[in-house]
Amino acid sequence: xxxxxRPATILRAVPAGRAHERGRAxxxxxxxxxxxxxxxxxxxxxxxxxxxxxYIAPSPVEVAVALRVEAGTLAANAWPTILxxxxxxxxxxxxxxxxxxxxxxxxxxxxxxxxxxxTVRTLPIVAISPILVLLLGNxxxxxxxxxxxxxxxxxxxxxxxxxxxxxxxxxxxMHVLSATRWEVFRYLRWPTSLPYLFSALRIASTASLLGAIxxxxxxxxxxxxxxxxAATYDYRTPLxxxxxAVASAIALALFGVISVLERYAVPWRRAEGATD
Amino acid sequence: MAFELADGALDVLRGITLTIRQGDFxxxxxxxxxxxxxxLRLIADVLTPTQGRISVLGASPSExxxxxxxxxxxxxxxxxxxxTAEANVALPLxxxxxxxxxxPASSPAALLQLVGLDGFHRARPxxxxxxxxxxxxxxxxxxSDPQILLMDEPFGALDAITRDRLNEELLRIWTQVRRxxxxxxxxxxxxxxxxxxVVVLSPRPAQIRRIVDIDLPYPRRPAMKxxxxxxxxxxxxxxxxxxxx
Ligand SMILES: Nc1ncnc2c1ncn2[C@@H]1O[C@H](COP(=O)(O)OP(=O)(O)O)[C@@H](O)[C@H]1O
Ligand SMILES: [Mg+2]
Numbered sequence: 061x062x063x064x065x066r067p068a069t070i071l072r073a074v075p076a077g078r079a080h081e082r083g084r085a086x087x088x089x090x091x092x093x094x095x096x097x098x099x100x101x102x103x104x105x106x107x108x109x110x111x112x113x114x115y116i117a118p119s120p121v122e123v124a125v126a127l128r129v130e131a132g133t134l135a136a137n138a139w140p141t142i143l144x145x146x147x148x149x150x151x152x153x154x155x156x157x158x159x160x161x162x163x164x165x166x167x168x169x170x171x172x173x174x175x176x177x178x179t180v181r182t183l184p185i186v187a188i189s190p191i192l193v194l195l196l197g198n199x200x201x202x203x204x205x206x207x208x209x210x211x212x213x214x215x216x217x218x219x220x221x222x223x224x225x226x227x228x229x230x231x232x233x234m235h236v237l238s239a240t241r242w243e244v245f246r247y248l249r250w251p252t253s254l255p256y257l258f259s260a261l262r263i264a265s266t267a268s269l270l271g272a273i274x275x276x277x278x279x280x281x282x283x284x285x286x287x288x289x290a291a292t293y294d295y296r297t298p299l300x301x302x303x304x305a306v307a308s309a310i311a312l313a314l315f316g317v318i319s320v321l322e323r324y325a326v327p328w329r330r331a332e333g334a335t336d
Numbered sequence: 337m338a339f340e341l342a343d344g345a346l347d348v349l350r351g352i353t354l355t356i357r358q359g360d361f362x363x364x365x366x367x368x369x370x371x372x373x374x375x376l377r378l379i380a381d382v383l384t385p386t387q388g389r390i391s392v393l394g395a396s397p398s399e400x401x402x403x404x405x406x407x408x409x410x411x412x413x414x415x416x417x418x419x420t421a422e423a424n425v426a427l428p429l430x431x432x433x434x435x436x437x438x439x440p441a442s443s444p445a446a447l448l449q450l451v452g453l454d455g456f457h458r459a460r461p462x463x464x465x466x467x468x469x470x471x472x473x474x475x476x477x478x479x480s481d482p483q484i485l486l487m488d489e490p491f492g493a494l495d496a497i498t499r500d501r502l503n504e505e506l507l508r509i510w511t512q513v514r515r516x517x518x519x520x521x522x523x524x525x526x527x528x529x530x531x532x533x534v535v536v537l538s539p540r541p542a543q544i545r546r547i548v549d550i551d552l553p554y555p556r557r558p559a560m561k562x563x564x565x566x567x568x569x570x571x572x573x574x575x576x577x578x579x580x581x
Contacts, residue, residue, distance in 0.1 A: 227414065229410055229412055229414045230414050230416065232377075232382055232410070232414075233408070233410070233414050234431075235381075235382055235401075236380050236381075236382065236401060236406065236408045237404075237427070237428050237431045237432070238401055238402050238404075238431070238432060239431045239432070240432070243431050243432070247416070247427065247430070247431065248416070251416065251418045326418075327418075328417045328418045328460055328462065
């Protein structure tokens with residue numbers, strides 16, 4: 061007796077579901093654009109209506125002009141910040157993942173290092189930054205270190221959770237199959253942790269940019285952080301806003317790249333309907 | 337067998353002496369929480385007995401485990417959601433490089449066909465119903481060609497209709513592969529319908545109340561469930577379970 065649904069039924073059901081899904085996604089994106097446009101219009105209207113001076117709060121149009129006119133300055137200062145952000149992102153996450161893997165395989169290591177990591181975490185980043193500048197000089201190194209530090213902790217915590225989130229029954233299965241620790245890691249722990257890793261990476265993408273900018277405030281003569289300070293002191297407020305827009309675009313781009321990677325690395329999550 | 341708990345030891349199994357013949361389909365029947373899963377876990381070397389000895393085809397459970405003498409099916413399918421149905425079935429072959437040393441008698445694709453999932457090789461677990469997932473789990477348990485199949489309430493989480501259908505399928509598979517099956521259930525009718533022999537366990541600490549041979553011919557048909565012989569067996573088992581209370 062073989063009374064199972066034919067595969068054809070599933071094949072027919074899938075495209076219909078996809079089309080529906082795409083329609084909803086489109087609608088969601090439309091609403092997001094609408095929200096941004098409405099906010100900009102409100103801002104422009106308020107500034108015009110209340111005659112707010114440009115150096116206090118420029119209108120969106122003035123910011124757009126600054127983005128065009130100062131494009132060279134913005135680009136020249138964006139590159140160092142992008143480098144520091146990516147560098148810090150990479151270093152911080154790689155170390156965090158490596159340490160998390162160490163934790164789940166060696167409890168002694170975890171009990172020695174975790175409290176230390178928590179302590180480091182409680183130090184305010186603005187207070188550590190000058191110390192790191194003193195230690196590492198004025199180049200890229202301290203900025204990357206600070207961006208790495210700020211991304212490190214959320215990834216560590218998420219990864220430890222993710223690697224431990226394995227189904228106990230699946231562990232029992234691995235035991236029955238006489239899997240080695242490495243095989244349990246490769247076939248069970250690592251895939252289980254991937255959704256957790258990607259949530260962490262999304263947090264890290266904005267955090268590492270924040271770290272890079274804060275680091276540039278402490279000691280730098282280039283970068284978006286430096287440009288924010290310079291524009292503020294000179295009352296070039298439209299440039300200040302334009303710098304913010306560039307910073308936000310960098311964060312969004314990194315966020316977007318991670319979301320695309322996640323689709324390829326964790327395809328089963330979509331099959332389970334685990335969206336948002 | 338006793339579990340060490342914060343407030344002392346919990347005696348789960350006591351004085352169980354049971355010999356399972358090769359090729360038999362043996363059901364362990366007992367109330368929830370009596371220790372059926374524990375007994376199965378002891379055979380599978382997931383737990384080590386605090387007292388007593390278990391021998392699997394003359395070897396210790398841990399040797400049996402390393403030689404994949406046992407295949408295990410749990411109450412939940414326990415499939416890896418990131419693998420396709422076929423890759424889930426093939427998992428035991430990848431672990432320890434098993435298929436390099438022991439070329440499988442039947443390929444994962446052939447086993448999917450055996451359990452009635454032809455055409456679903458590339459489906460992910462989330463795309464399969466509960467019954468279909470449990471079929472994948474059965475195929476996975478069979479892939480490294482074990483001598484003994486341990487099944488812990490494999491259909492307990494399924495609806496009655498799916499459960500009946502999978503009972504039919506399991507009997508068909510069993511008559512085809514002829515492995516020893518140790519099947520845990522708390523359904524009297526399921527135990528009678530499937531088994532050559534039913535072991536009735538008392539509530540915790542589990543002891544053997546009765547061992548009943550089911551002399552109904554194979555292939556068994558759903559219509560047999562209404563015959564007087566069948567009812568006599570279910571009545572006897574119900575009585576044996578009742579004594580235990
Ligand atoms: N690892 C464990 N530690 C402590 N107690 C356990 C453990 N596993 C099972 N038990 C207890 O042992 C008893 C029998 O459990 P189990 O074998 O799962 O029963 P069942 O017959 O329903 O499968 C239950 O009371 C359960 O709470
Ligand atoms: Mg149980």
